[in-house]
Amino acid sequence: MAPDEHTMWDERARTGKNADEIEKSYAQLLQAVKRVDPLTLAEAADGIYKGDGVPRVQVAFLHSWLVLDLLPYRVRGGHPEIDTLPIKVLLLQHLLAAAENVGTAVRVMGTWIDCRSLQHGAVLGAHFARSTAEILNRFFKLSREEQLLRVFRWGGKPLDLGDAAYGFKFFPRLPVAFVHWFGDEEFAPFSKILYDISASNYMPTHGLVALTEFLLYRLIEDQLT
Numbered sequence: 001m002a003p004d005e006h007t008m009w010d011e012r013a014r015t016g017k018n019a020d021e022i023e024k025s026y027a028q029l030l031q032a033v034k035r036v037d038p039l040t041l042a043e044a045a046d047g048i049y050k051g052d053g054v055p056r057v058q059v060a061f062l063h064s065w066l067v068l069d070l071l072p073y074r075v076r077g078g079h080p081e082i083d084t085l086p087i088k089v090l091l092l093q094h095l096l097a098a099a100e101n102v103g104t105a106v107r108v109m110g111t112w113i114d115c116r117s118l119q120h121g122a123v124l125g126a127h128f129a130r131s132t133a134e135i136l137n138r139f140f141k142l143s144r145e146e147q148l149l150r151v152f153r154w155g156g157k158p159l160d161l162g163d164a165a166y167g168f169k170f171f172p173r174l175p176v177a178f179v180h181w182f183g184d185e186e187f188a189p190f191s192k193i194l195y196d197i198s199a200s201n202y203m204p205t206h207g208l209v210a211l212t213e214f215l216l217y218r219l220i221e222d223q224l225t
Contacts, residue, residue, distance in 0.1 A: 022086065022089060023085070025089050026085055026089050026092070029092035029096065030073050030074070030075075030092065032092075032096055033073065033092055033095060033096060034073055036095075036096070036099050038055065038057055038068075040099055040102055041057050041068070041095050041098075041099055042057045043102065044095070044098035044101060044102050045057075045059050045094060045095055045098045045099075045171060045172065045173060045202075046059075046171075046172035046173050047059035047060070047172070054069050054070070054071050055069075055070040055071060056068060056069045056070055057070070057095075059091065059094075059095075059172070060169070060171065060172050061077075061078070061082060061087075061091070061170065061171060062154050062155045062156075062168060062169070062170060062215065063079075063153065063154050063155035064077065064078035064079045064155075065077075065078040066078065066082065066087070066088070066091045068091070068095065075088035075091055075092065081218070086210065087214070090203070090207050091171075093203060093204060094170075094171055094202060094203050097201065097202050097203055097204065098173060098201075098202050100201075101201050104201075106198055106201045108173050108175065108196050108198050109196060109198055110196065111196065111197040112194035112195065112196065112197070113195060113196075113197050113199075114129070114192055114193065114194055114195070115129065115193065115195070115205070115208070115209070116129075117197075118195065118199060118200050118208065119200035119204075119205055120205050121205045128193075128209055129192075129193075132212070132213070132216060133191070135216045135220060136180070136191035136193070136216070137189075137191065138220050139219050139220050140164060140180040140191060144164075147164070147166070150219050150220075151166045151168075151219070154218060154219065155168060156168040159179070161177060161179045161194075162179040162180055162181045162192075163180055163182045164179075164180045164182075165177055165178065165179040166178050168215060170203075170211045170215070171202070173198075173202050174195075174199060174203055174208075174211075175196050176193065176194070176195055176208075176211075176212060176215070177193070178191065178192075178193055178194075178216075179191060179192050179193075193212060195208060
């Protein structure tokens with residue numbers, strides 16, 4: 001199975017091979033974030049502004065957290081597996097997108113849509129659904145106990161959707177759901193990835209894809225060999 005987009009980005013960042021693009025993106029996003037009031041960033045992303053010691057904005061991420069330090073401006077991850085340049089870029093994209101919504105009526109609504117309904121997701125969504133189908137099938141073939149163990153490890157919880165479903169929060173205002181239907185004599189088993197209807201206002205669609213692939217591959221990473 002080909003590695004997910006996040007893994008390829010991370011490999012480039014760690015080895016320095018073809019890493020220029022993501023390093024440039026990180027530097028540009030940091031400059032953009034500097035122009036936004038830190039309190040606005042914290043409020044928009046449902047994070048916490050901390051002024052003691054080094055002033056910073058802390059945002060929950062799955063089972064951990066990410067921090068935007070303000071002196072100097074940099075991003076740090078709470079665990080080694082998320083303290084990577086790709087995840088740092090994704091946090092900055094989220095902060096900027098969320099800050100643009102301050103003062104609007106956009107909020108997490110609890111209404112689920114699939115990738116094809118996201119902004120610019122019509123073309124990307126079909127490809128994304130095909131590329132993630134095998135991963136989802138592998139995960140939902142695990143025993144219920146093993147599924148729960150892996151879900152809890154990444155801060156998720158069961159949801160009352162389909163025949164089996166789990167919800168996660170990439171960030172407090174960016175939930176995702178993995179849903180599975182067992183199928184019957186007429187319909188084959190199938191799975192779907194769902195996002196809140198507000199998702200496009202908190203992350204570009206390509207960023208959502210990268211976050212989703214990161215989580216999916218972490219849930220089954222020992223099943224990939």
